[in-house]
Amino acid sequence: MELTDRKKHILKVVIEDYIRTAEPVGSKAIAAEMGGKVSSATIRNELSDLTELGYLEQPHTSAGRVPSPKGYRLYVNELMERQRLSLAETEKINQALQVKMEELDRVISQAGKAVSSFVNYPAYVTAAGRKKLSARRFELLPVDERKCIVVMMMSDSRVKSQLLRLQLKVDLDQLPTLVTLLNTHFVNISPEEMNQRLMAVADQVVPQLFLLLSQTVSYAADALEEAGQREIVTAGARELLKLPEFRDADKAHELMSFLADSKENLPMPDDGPMKILIGPENVSEALKDTSVVVASYDIGDDMRGLIGVVGPTRMDYAAVAARLTGFAEGLTRLFGKHELPPKEDTKE
Numbered sequence: 001m002e003l004t005d006r007k008k009h010i011l012k013v014v015i016e017d018y019i020r021t022a023e024p025v026g027s028k029a030i031a032a033e034m035g036g037k038v039s040s041a042t043i044r045n046e047l048s049d050l051t052e053l054g055y056l057e058q059p060h061t062s063a064g065r066v067p068s069p070k071g072y073r074l075y076v077n078e079l080m081e082r083q084r085l086s087l088a089e090t091e092k093i094n095q096a097l098q099v100k101m102e103e104l105d106r107v108i109s110q111a112g113k114a115v116s117s118f119v120n121y122p123a124y125v126t127a128a129g130r131k132k133l134s135a136r137r138f139e140l141l142p143v144d145e146r147k148c149i150v151v152m153m154m155s156d157s158r159v160k161s162q163l164l165r166l167q168l169k170v171d172l173d174q175l176p177t178l179v180t181l182l183n184t185h186f187v188n189i190s191p192e193e194m195n196q197r198l199m200a201v202a203d204q205v206v207p208q209l210f211l212l213l214s215q216t217v218s219y220a221a222d223a224l225e226e227a228g229q230r231e232i233v234t235a236g237a238r239e240l241l242k243l244p245e246f247r248d249a250d251k252a253h254e255l256m257s258f259l260a261d262s263k264e265n266l267p268m269p270d271d272g273p274m275k276i277l278i279g280p281e282n283v284s285e286a287l288k289d290t291s292v293v294v295a296s297y298d299i300g301d302d303m304r305g306l307i308g309v310v311g312p313t314r315m316d317y318a319a320v321a322a323r324l325t326g327f328a329e330g331l332t333r334l335f336g337k338h339e340l341p342p343k344e345d346t347k348e
Contacts, residue, residue, distance in 0.1 A: 001049055006038070010046050011055055012079040015067045019316050022244045024064025069279035069313060072291070076276050076317050083322040093118070093326045097334050108233050111307060111331060116236025118323050121311035122259055124234045124266055127299060132190055133228045135220055138182040140212075145169040150216050152223065155188070160223045164215050168208045178209050182216065191221035232263045245289070245312040258286035259310065267292050268306060273328070274321060279313050291315055295324040297331040305331065 013033045017025045027043040034043075047065050050056045055071035058064075067075070085093070096114035097107070108125045115123040139151040146169060151161045185201055186194050194217050202210055237256045246252035258265070265284045269275040277292045287310070294308035307327055309320050 001053060003053065003055075007046055007050055008074075008079060009034070010038075010043060011050055011067075011071055012075065014047075014050075014056060014065055015071060015075045015079075018066055019314050022314060024059055024062040024066050026062075026064040029064075067313070069281070072278045072313055072317075073281075076278070080318050083318045085322055085326045089118075089323070090326060093323075093330050097327075097330045107331070107334065108231065108305070109235075111327060112233045112235035115307060115309065115324070115327055116239060118327075119309050119311070119315075119320050120236075120239050120242070121309050121315065121320070122234060122236045122239055123307070123309050124232055124259070124263060125305065125307045126230050126232045126268065127305040133224045134189055135187050135194075135224065137187065138179060138216070138220070140175045140179050140182075140216070142172045142175055145172065148175065148212070150219060152220050154224065154227060156227075158227065160227070162219050162223070164212070164219065166215070167211050170208050170212055174206075174209055178205065178213060178216075181205065181213065186217060186220070191224045194221050230264075230268070232266065234259045234263050234266075243312055245314065251289075255286055255290065255310075258284070262286070266308065266310070267294055269294055269296075272296070274325065276317060276321070289313065291317070293317065293320050293324055295321075295328040297328040299331075307331070 010030060013030050014025045017029060017033065027040040027047060030043050030047075031038060031040045047056060050071070051058055051065060054068055055074060056065040057068045059066060093114070097111060108127055112123050112125040115125070134155045135152050136155050136157075137153045141149040141151065143149060143163070146166050147163060148166065148170075149161055149163050151159065153159050181201060181204060185197055189197070198214060198217050201213075205213060237259045240246045240252050240255060246255070262284070265286075267275070267277055267282065267287075274293070274295045277287075277294075279291060280288055282288060282290065282292060289312075290310055291313045292308055292310050293315075294306055297305045297307060299305055307324060309315075309324060311320070
C-alpha cells in the first residue's frame, strides 16, 4: 500500500491536531482542516489505510485516531515544519543564561529550570569532559601545625580546595618542598597514576611530610574522579502532572521517580547536535511512553554538555526543537565558543 502525498497530509493534520488537543481526531475535524477539499468518506478510508500501515492507532472508546510512534517518526523526519525563535524568545533565553561563566554548576541548574519553564515539560542538563581530568598545579596554604589547605588547579582550569587535618605536626617551613614535589611528580597524570607514583617518591620526604603528601594525593585523586563524572541536573518534573497523559497518579509517579532517582539512565547521545527519540526508541523502560529531545552544546576546553526535554509522544516537536537549539547555542556562546553547531539532524 503506497503512502501517498494525501495520506501524508492527513497524517500531518492528525498529529498536529492531537498535539494541540490531546483528543483523538475524527474525519469531520480533518475535513474541516482541509477546507472541504476531501470528503469525510475518503478521509475515513485514508485513516483506515494509515492505521493498517501502522502510522495511526484507534483507541477502543473512540472513532477518532491518534498517532503511533511510527507516525510521529515520519512526522519528525519529513512532515514537521521547522520553527524559528522570535526575537522576544531569543532575548528571554539570553536573559535566563546571564550568570557568571565560571559558575558551571549554577549555569547547569539555572538552564534546566529555564528550559522546563519555556517548554512546560521536565528538562535535564549535563556537562562532562571528553577526556580524563588531571592536576595542573598544586599549592599548600598553612593554617597551623595541624592543618593546611590544599589548592589544586585542574586541567580544565577549575580550582578545588580542601582543609586537611594532619595526623602529625608538620614544620611549616617544609611545605614549599612538598609543593615542589607535588608539582614535579603529580601533575598531568591520571588519578590512578597519582596513587601509583606515591610510593615511588616515599624516600624523598620525612615521614611527617609523607603523611601529608599521602593525604593530599588521596584528596586530589578523589576530586579529579568526581569532577570528571557527568553531572546531571533535572528540573520541572511536576510539569508532568499538568498533562492529560499523566492523569494516572501511578504513571506520573513512576516517571517522576525515574527523573529523580535514575537520571543517569536518561539518553546521552554522543552523535549529532540534536536527537529526537520517540516512545519505544528510548532504551529505558520508564521512557517507553514518552519522547525525549536532546541538544548538545560546547563548553570549550574539550568539554561538552547536553540539554534535554522529556515529555509525552504528543509533544510539539517543532517548538521544543527550536527552543532547545536556542538554549544550546546560548550555552555555547556563554562559555566562549562562538561558532554555532551545524543544523540539527532529528532523523533516526
